[in-house]
Amino acid sequence: MLPVIDVKKFNTLIEISTLINSNYSDGHALLTKIVESATRLCEGEASSLLLVNQEGNELYFEVALGAKGAEVKKYTVKFGEGIAGWVVQHNKSIIVNDLEQDKRHLSSISKKIGYPVKTMLAVPMRVKDACIGVIELLNKKNGRDFTQDDLEWLEIFANQAALAIQNAQSFEKAQNKIELLQDQIKNDQGYHPFIYKSPAVAEKLALIDRIANTDSSVLILGESGVGKELFAEQIHLRSPRRQQPFIRVNCAAIPEGLLESELFGHIKGAFTSAHQSRRGRFEMADGGTIFLDEIGDIPLMLQAKLLRVIQQKTFEKLGSDETIQVDVRILAATNKDIESLVEKGEFRGDLYYRLNVLPLYIPPLRQRLEDIPALAEFFLKKALKKTKKDIEGFSHDAMEFMLSYSWPGNIRELENCIERACVIGQDRRIQRRDLFLDGHAYASESGAGGRDLKAALTAFKAYYIKKVLEENKGNQTETARALAIQRTYLSRLIRELRITNV
Numbered sequence: 315m316l317p318v319i320d321v322k323k324f325n326t327l328i329e330i331s332t333l334i335n336s337n338y339s340d341g342h343a344l345l346t347k348i349v350e351s352a353t354r355l356c357e358g359e360a361s362s363l364l365l366v367n368q369e370g371n372e373l374y375f376e377v378a379l380g381a382k383g384a385e386v387k388k389y390t391v392k393f394g395e396g397i398a399g400w401v402v403q404h405n406k407s408i409i410v411n412d413l414e415q416d417k418r419h420l421s422s423i424s425k426k427i428g429y430p431v432k433t434m435l436a437v438p439m440r441v442k443d444a445c446i447g448v449i450e451l452l453n454k455k456n457g458r459d460f461t462q463d464d465l466e467w468l469e470i471f472a473n474q475a476a477l478a479i480q481n482a483q484s485f486e487k488a489q490n491k492i493e494l495l496q497d498q499i500k501n502d503q504g505y506h507p508f509i510y511k512s513p514a515v516a517e518k519l520a521l522i523d524r525i526a527n528t529d530s531s532v533l534i535l536g537e538s539g540v541g542k543e544l545f546a547e548q549i550h551l552r553s554p555r556r557q558q559p560f561i562r563v564n565c566a567a568i569p570e571g572l573l574e575s576e577l578f579g580h581i582k583g584a585f586t587s588a589h590q591s592r593r594g595r596f597e598m599a600d601g602g603t604i605f606l607d608e609i610g611d612i613p614l615m616l617q618a619k620l621l622r623v624i625q626q627k628t629f630e631k632l633g634s635d636e637t638i639q640v641d642v643r644i645l646a647a648t649n650k651d652i653e654s655l656v657e658k659g660e661f662r663g664d665l666y667y668r669l670n671v672l673p674l675y676i677p678p679l680r681q682r683l684e685d686i687p688a689l690a691e692f693f694l695k696k697a698l699k700k701t702k703k704d705i706e707g708f709s710h711d712a713m714e715f716m717l718s719y720s721w722p723g724n725i726r727e728l729e730n731c732i733e734r735a736c737v738i739g740q741d742r743r744i745q746r747r748d749l750f751l752d753g754h755a756y757a758s759e760s761g762a763g764g765r766d767l768k769a770a771l772t773a774f775k776a777y778y779i780k781k782v783l784e785e786n787k788g789n790q791t792e793t794a795r796a797l798a799i800q801r802t803y804l805s806r807l808i809r810e811l812r813i814t815n816v
């Protein structure tokens with residue numbers, strides 16, 4: 315007679331192997347599902363999936379189901395201890411239906427959590443014949459005994475679980491590799507061209523040159539869109555660490571629950587049973603610089619750990635006792651008023667003082683008008699590459715307007731505005747109307763935020779003279795004629811307005 319195939323069990327197996335093969339990314343959920351199915355089909359009251367730890371001498375509970383599941387997870391089991399310890403040591407399956415009589419049974423855990431166990435089924439999970447963990451079912455329902463048939467089914471489920479773990483490990487390995495490569499690519503090519511003309515920015519860069527050699531933390535402050543990230547790049551590139559990694563972390567973009575592992579790494583992931591652990595950003599930045607962007611958004615809980623890294627340059631990965639030492643320079647940035655966060659108790663005062671050893675305030679664009687023409691030209695070239703349009707530059711009207719506008723969104727707004735104008739523009743030059751800035755914040759009131767008329771006119775004069783000089787290939791006599799001014803006056807203006815590169 316042919317053996318009767320249990321359709322329910324068979325269908326569950328198919329469902330699980332489909333999940334395993336579909337690159338189901340949440341490994342812990344997948345293991346939980348496998349254990350749940352095995353428990354239901356073999357009619358256990360409770361169950362666990364234990365994995366061998368990194369040191370290879372203990373089992374920890376990766377999944378624990380049943381009335382006391384959450385409590386049991388606090389414990390670990392040594393090799394050779396209890397039924398699971400016996401299974402891992404002998405790499406063999408076992409049925410015990412008179413547990414109270416069995417000397418191998420480790421009654422201490424079941425006593426502590428108050429869960430008496432009478433019958434038990436435990437099988438090894440194997441990868442290439444080596445036991446990497448154990449699945450056990452406890453107390454067959456209705457006081458019955460576990461059978462040889464149950465054991466064989468559980469072995470099949472254990473194979474599936476081992477396969478899922480193996481997949482997840484390869485996936486994690488590949489993922490680590492990809493991240494490393496991505497970081498390397500970023501470090502080769504990720505730096506932005508840094509455009510400036512204003513004395514205000516030149517002063518900041520001179521300051522950066524002075525502080526670049528130290529390892530002190532720098533807190534970069536300034537309105538949104540002023541280029542804080544680019545200044546952070548400059549600090550790194552002008553420092554002796556320039557050949558080493560520059561690792562960026564946007565603290566606001568990473569979900570709170572993941573930030574700690576992102577920064578410090580973790581070992582015991584869902585099933586990092588032995589070898590796989592993940593490096594955090596601090597480890598990746600070893601020897602180089604870490605840039606903690608939007609530091610104002612870092613949860614209080616993590617601030618203490620961060621403080622220690624700044625003070626001692628040491629930390630532990632999640633789930634590990636091993637202390638890691640790194641040599642990292644820390645840069646941080648925020649557009650929030652961090653002092654008021656400290657007052658409100660949302661940001662630790664001690665961390666703020668530690669980060670703020672060297673504060674670097676980046677002035678808004680309206681206070682460095684000389685940068686506007688240079689940045690505008692740069693962004694125009696960039697936009698033209700994308701749009702493949704044939705635009706020569708800006709009309710005088712458009713440039714004058716850009717110099718008088720207050721740019722509340724700073725350089726980011728300027729970049730967006732030019733990209734938009736490039737798409738809309740139909741003339742050889744970008745016109746004022748293409749900028750679509752009318753009705754927004756004008757900067758005509760003198761003095762307010764440094765947006766005074768004199769500064770705007772000076773910046774425009776410099777821009778205009780440079781343009782005409784370029785058109786005349788640097789010939790000052792021709793340029794003076796075109797501008798209808800004396801040649802001597804022109805050279806004085808060139809000197810006074812610091813016009814260069816013609």
Ligand SMILES: Nc1ncnc2c1ncn2[C@@H]1O[C@H](COP(=O)(O)OP(=O)(O)OP(=O)(O)O)[C@@H](O)[C@H]1O
Nearest residue numbers: 507508509537538539540541542543544649725726
């Ligand atoms: N000096 C510069 N030269 C060229 N591009 C710049 C410069 N400064 C800023 N940018 C560009 O402006 C945009 C905004 O810069 P960045 O992201 O560094 O601003 P931010 O100060 O960090 O703003 P937020 O506080 O909103 O994060 C980016 O696209 C950046 O490439």
Ligand SMILES: [Mg+2]
Nearest residue numbers: 542543607608
């Ligand atoms: Mg930023």
